[in-house]
Amino acid sequence: MTHVQESTKTSVPESTGTGVRGSTLLRHLAVGVVAVVVVLLLSTVLDPYRNLQLTNVAYLVCAAAGLSVLTGLSGQISLGQGALMAVGAYVTALLLQDGGWPLPLVLIIAVVVTALVGVLVGAAAARLRGPYLAGATLAFAIGLPALADYRGLASTLGGQNGLVVLSPAPPEWLAEVSFDRWQLGISTIAAAITLVLLGNLVHSRFGRCWRAVRDDEVAAQLAGLPVARLQIVAFVVSAACAGLGGALLAFVNGLAAPGAFPLTLSLQLLAAVVLGGLGTLPGAVYGSFLLVFLPTWSASLATRLDLSRDIYANLPLAVYGAVLVLVMLAFPSGVQGGISRLIRRIR
């Protein structure tokens, strides 16, 4: 129905040729493995604070990439990604409370549960368009965190204070690895797996069908595509990504609380993918870097210019807002769209 980008097709590399370049899966796997190795090597020289920042980037990448695929490819907007992250975080917190569960299994269960919530939301969302969908997911983002306070659930979910997450320590054969590097490793591997899987999905039948639905829903329906089912699948995929992001957030920060998932989080994710370029996975990565490093830059700028706390605490938000407005007005294909255009011109 709607397409925000000028053209997505041009940003998709042609998958012709031979060898590694020929197989999309192999190429993406290779890039993913290299990226993980580079980050893990980097983590040995960076200080713990930088490692924590990279860890934050990694879990935001999971959620942002899912949103980028949903909005950029399937043409559905969701302001509920923050609330879906909360679902993943709370599932993780509840499972880790008992202890004994292996971390990968916990993460997988968190993803599955969030995906199931995504089925519910997606089934409703598939019947809504544009502003209606935005409004409904907005209500979801504001309504869901309030559940933590609900009388029947407050004792399980910990109310406003949330749940403390007992982050599992690294296994014995990794005993000499510091905790921040262990968290970074897990988060990076999870983000890489997410990106590789999404990358393949984008190039698959599903990706092509989503683009067809986004560009012209009626034409897609006439061509025999099951529009509603495709939109639900897109929602479930993005919910699963958000669930993984939330699960990692809980694992890294050691806390799952309603205050960690305000509406602003959902809007920040949207700003990240809009800036990076809707529908592009590298764009989701730049956007997530911006979300993590902008507050740091703004704080250091503020100390240099001697600004008050109110100013620098809100500076990142002002930038996200301005980014959303200006990118939409001036260059709707985002940073990645600009880079793709530049590469094409050089070629």
Place this chain on the structure above:
Amino acid sequence: MLRFLNLTLGGIGTGVVYAAVALALVLIWRSTRIVNFAQGGMMMISTFVAWSVIDWTGSYWLGLAAALFAGLILGAVVERLVIRPVENAPPLNAVIVTLGLLVFLQAMAGMIWGGEPRSFPPAFGIVGFKLGDTRLLFSPSDLFAVLAVMVVMVLLGLVFQRTAIGLQMRAAAFAPEIARVLGVRVGRTLTLGWALAAVVGALAGVLVAPGSFVSPNAFDAILVFGFTAAVLGGLDSPAGAVVGGLILGLLLSYLAGYAGSDVVTLGALAILVSVLLIRPNGLFAGSRGRQI
């Protein structure tokens, strides 16, 4: 019985505010086919302006006037600067722009007024009227809110139905091309429409502020309630928005009274989703063909 009466009165008191927010959204939707998600932010800014004026002068009425004036200017500026370029773009672009504006306005308010919630004075007393020897949960301030919103609605109705500019605004919304050919300055009427909608939003902000405090994101939930009310009434009809606001106010008041106030936002979500799925054109809409 008294409890039911109190919940009903409380529902009407909050319902008129939701109706005003819904009306602001509907006015903009009718003229530009955009749902103004920045409405919550614009309300919040004009309410903060009122708070500052009341803080300096001590006069509630000067504050209210300042809020309405701030809303008027803000609505016009927003339309000219950021909405005009996306008016004919795909709907998703406008959604993202208004959301960006919401975030931007919240950040600006945080920079100017800080993040801590400020208490806002009510217009009149907040002690309920007496019925016999029981106190009702309906105070002079609630009565003022109901009357103020009703006056605004009547005034808006008069402007739209009885004045030349109102006729031009309806024409511009109904058929912009033909209106333009007939000499209506369509761009100018759209700016005016946004300004009027922002004034209604500003009024709603000042009326709701005493109960909810004022802070940069205090009105997020009010925006959701206003959107729900507008959808209940069908997004296209100002009268529907008013009725939708009252229905929503009553439903949420009963929900809060009988099931607990924690579930109010979830209740609004449930109402919104069921209306969207069952009667997407609102409770009062006739059937309409699907446009291809």
